[in-house]
Amino acid sequence: MSQRVGVVGDEAFAAAVEGAGGDPVVGAASDLDGIEVAVADGEAAVVDLLRAAVDVPVLPVDAGSGVRSVPSSDLESALERVLEGAYRTERHPVVSAQRAFNGVRALFDVMLVAAEPARISEFSVRCGGESVARFRADGVVASTPAGSVGYNSAAGGPVVATGTDVVSVVPLAPFATDADQWVLPLEEVTLSVERDETPVELLADGRTERTVAAGEPVTLSTTDAFETVVVPESVRFF
Incomplete structure (x- = not known):
């Protein structure tokens, strides 16, 4: 059969x-x-x-x-x-982004972004309860290894190797000329909107999920893994 x-x-x-x-x-x-x-x-x-x-x-x-x-x-x-x-398989971490709402799952990236064109807001990034950065920008994206070669890379973020439990975090169009990017442990990252001055949306894998208010931090965690097939015809990761 x-x-x-x-x-x-x-x-x-x-x-x-x-x-x-x-x-x-x-x-x-x-x-x-x-x-x-x-x-x-x-x-x-x-x-x-x-x-x-x-x-x-x-x-x-x-x-x-x-x-x-x-x-x-x-x-x-x-x-x-x-x-x-x-063939062999690779397991990619699936991210859950949650706070005062049911968690949304993502394979590639989680993003907070101003819902209106040409508007910026203020965002913060925390890791393990400690402040990493606070900045004004169009948004912020946290990408898994699978997503780090996509939008993250185009925004200037580092590519992260498959199999590592980290995310690449990058400000989107920051209102600064010396903005940083960070590679952080996935289980310890929190993204927040710091000012209630323009609507901000939560996107998971490029799909709009909901509006996120100031003071409503979004915490990332790993829920499970997504298994893909790898054969000689598969493209190289790098």
Whole structure:
């Protein structure tokens, strides 16, 4: 019996699954039952699978180097290896951001950002209960190793190696010419809005979750891990 492979995103990937000898199951991330591995078309599909709490290994396709995705042009050969069991997996920390609300989960990054264009606010970063920095900026982003090669890197933050339980924290468009960036232990980071002068939104993996008020700190913690497939066709992390 051929292995059932979930496909989220490009339905054309079903043909690649069949070509590799698998049985494609195409649908929304929350509707995939009885599958043994999932294929995610792009970063959005990876996030959908995370939020659906799919508990099988995920093969990311065209989803960036942070999750060592494979190019779509190499998908069929990558799937052949997967269905033969010739692959390894990597586990990426999943971040929970919470305070006086139900926690939101993120694989790549958590961000506090001014909701209105061309507006800034004041933010602070704490680690282990101690103040790290306070600054005026458009926002602040805390990125996991998987997310550190994306928006974080574009904003000037350091790339963090896979397997480390840290986050890269970077001010977004800071109102200063000498702003710093920090690599901090994930379990000990708190982000806060310090002034109630403009609405600030909490984003998880680029998706708006809620408004965060001044005096409502957002504490990060690790909830679980997200497992991805690594094959020779996977891109290098760096």
